[in-house]
Amino acid sequence: MEYRTRFAPSPTGMLHIGGVRTALFDYLAAKGSDGEFNLRIEDTDRERFVEGAVEAIHEGLKWLGLNYDGEVISQSDRVPLYQSYVYSLLKTGAAYRCFCSQERLSQLKEKQIADKLPPVYDRKCLKLSPDEVAEFEKSGAQHVIRFRIPPNPTEISWNDKVRGKIAIPTRPLEDFILIKSDGWPTYNFANVIDDHEMNINLVIRGDEFVPSTPKHILVYKALGWKHPEFAHVPVIVGSDMKKLSKRNGDTALTEYKENGYLPEALLNFLVFLGWNPGTTEEIFTLPELEKAFGINRIGRAPAVFDVERLNYLNGVYIRNLTVPELTDRLIAFDSSLDKHERGLLERVVTVEQTRIKTLAEFGEIAASYWQIPTYRPDILVFKKSTPEATQKGLGAISEALNALNSTAWTAKTVEEWNEFLTEVVSANSLTNADVFWPVRVALSGCEKSASPAELLWALGREESLKRLGATK
Numbered sequence: 481m482e483y484r485t486r487f488a489p490s491p492t493g494m495l496h497i498g499g500v501r502t503a504l505f506d507y508l509a510a511k512g513s514d515g516e517f518n519l520r521i522e523d524t525d526r527e528r529f530v531e532g533a534v535e536a537i538h539e540g541l542k543w544l545g546l547n548y549d550g551e552v553i554s555q556s557d558r559v560p561l562y563q564s565y566v567y568s569l570l571k572t573g574a575a576y577r578c579f580c581s582q583e584r585l586s587q588l589k590e591k592q593i594a595d596k597l598p599p600v601y602d603r604k605c606l607k608l609s610p611d612e613v614a615e616f617e618k619s620g621a622q623h624v625i626r627f628r629i630p631p632n633p634t635e636i637s638w639n640d641k642v643r644g645k646i647a648i649p650t651r652p653l654e655d656f657i658l659i660k661s662d663g664w665p666t667y668n669f670a671n672v673i674d675d676h677e678m679n680i681n682l683v684i685r686g687d688e689f690v691p692s693t694p695k696h697i698l699v700y701k702a703l704g705w706k707h708p709e710f711a712h713v714p715v716i717v718g719s720d721m722k723k724l725s726k727r728n729g730d731t732a733l734t735e736y737k738e739n740g741y742l743p744e745a746l747l748n749f750l751v752f753l754g755w756n757p758g759t760t761e762e763i764f765t766l767p768e769l770e771k772a773f774g775i776n777r778i779g780r781a782p783a784v785f786d787v788e789r790l791n792y793l794n795g796v797y798i799r800n801l802t803v804p805e806l807t808d809r810l811i812a813f814d815s816s817l818d819k820h821e822r823g824l825l826e827r828v829v830t831v832e833q834t835r836i837k838t839l840a841e842f843g844e845i846a847a848s849y850w851q852i853p854t855y856r857p858d859i860l861v862f863k864k865s866t867p868e869a870t871q872k873g874l875g876a877i878s879e880a881l882n883a884l885n886s887t888a889w890t891a892k893t894v895e896e897w898n899e900f901l902t903e904v905v906s907a908n909s910l911t912n913a914d915v916f917w918p919v920r921v922a923l924s925g926c927e928k929s930a931s932p933a934e935l936l937w938a939l940g941r942e943e944s945l946k947r948l949g950a951t952k
Contacts, residue, residue: 600654740839853925
């Protein structure tokens with residue numbers, strides 16, 4: 481079956497991880513069935529509308545490579561459409577006008593709570609005669625349009641593609657609002673109209689929407705339409721098994737981009753939040769996921785967001801890039817890197833590629849390559865050496881290095897530099913602690929860094945000799 485899915489974010493905030501996972505599942509379900517993945521902006525909540533949120537949605541999907549099909553639908557452009565459909569419901573008696581003030585509704589709710597009754601609308605306006613409704617309308621009284629929950633069926637059920645058969649009684653449902661007093665539709669109404677108009681046949685969303693689904697199905701029935709299939713995916717929780725929060729990963733997609741995560745690594749991580757391939761494979765490209773993904777392998781249990789797992793996967797993807805590819809990614813991430821000579825930059829990337837888990841880590845870890853580092857002289861001496869042996873080692877290595885011309889220097893591989901350092905140790909009756917450690921500190925300024933052989937290879941003759949000369 482070719483699935484037509486839609487990702488329908490509300491621009492009441494930036495795009496977060498939960499929404500990104502929904503978009504990914506929608507995309508994979510559609511592409512894996514040769515169907516269509518659509519984008520709809522549900523922007524009817526004008527009070528909570530956030531400037532820049534729509535642009536962030538477009539940019540985020542583009543960055544992730546989740547390209548949508550066809551025209552983007554914005555609900556704010558379709559208000560007359562929703563109003564035309566609600567009129568047909570008014571004519572059949574499936575909907576009615578409610579003129580109750582907010583004050584009355586608040587008092588009703590307070591009384592129901594005090595009486596330990598469900599706080600639902602009491603249908604006062606359903607009892608109005610046509611003449612009374614006309615009089616209210618003539619006076620210009622503000623009103624909403626409510627859906628009338630029918631006496632039958634008494635239960636709404638559907639075969640959820642993730643959770644199996646779900647059945648919910650209709651008796652507790654209240655007559656919910658379709659059109660607000662300002663003429664704008666509610667989510668529960670516009671959602672149904674748009675899914676029908678867009679020919680959506682599979683709705684993938686979080687399982688927090690399960691209680692709303694009976695309302696949607698009732699609207700479909702009232703309009704004489706067949707409802708799409710539903711797949712309610714498990715909630716994402718933090719390592720503490722509580723609802724995801726900013727502290728444990730629920731941050732905006734833009735923050736993951738700014739923190740140096742690769743989009744393909746993030747997608748690979750997110751797809752496993754609820755889905756599994758049924759194999760031991762853990763690394764997938766997006767085209768591979770399109771072929772492997774199946775809704776039938778989405779579990780029901782809450783999915784745990786583990787940032788360490790994300791960091792691990794991001795590191796794997798970074799290591800799988802070629803040096804030129806990673807260099808280009810780093811320059812795109814931090815344009816200041818482009819000022820460095822490309823050859824030097826690629827040598828530094830080669831050395832540090834296995835040491836970084838995010839693009840953001842490169843700037844700090846590579847800082848010592850761009851300028852002569854400052855450090856305490858005492859850290860030149862390793863605990864298994866002495867100041868005298870260290871100075872002898874630095875003198876011996878400087879002499880041996882000065883004897884190399886530029887051609888001989890650049891011809892050496894990292895392995896050959898290791899052999900060169902070992903030969904200096906042996907020829908001068910020294911230990912590795914007398915040479916390897918102080919050379920590494922002198923070149924990097926750090927107690928923890930790349931090996932001295934890697935540093936000599938990356939920095940080159942002029943810079944290496946300059947830094948070793950600074951130890952005298």
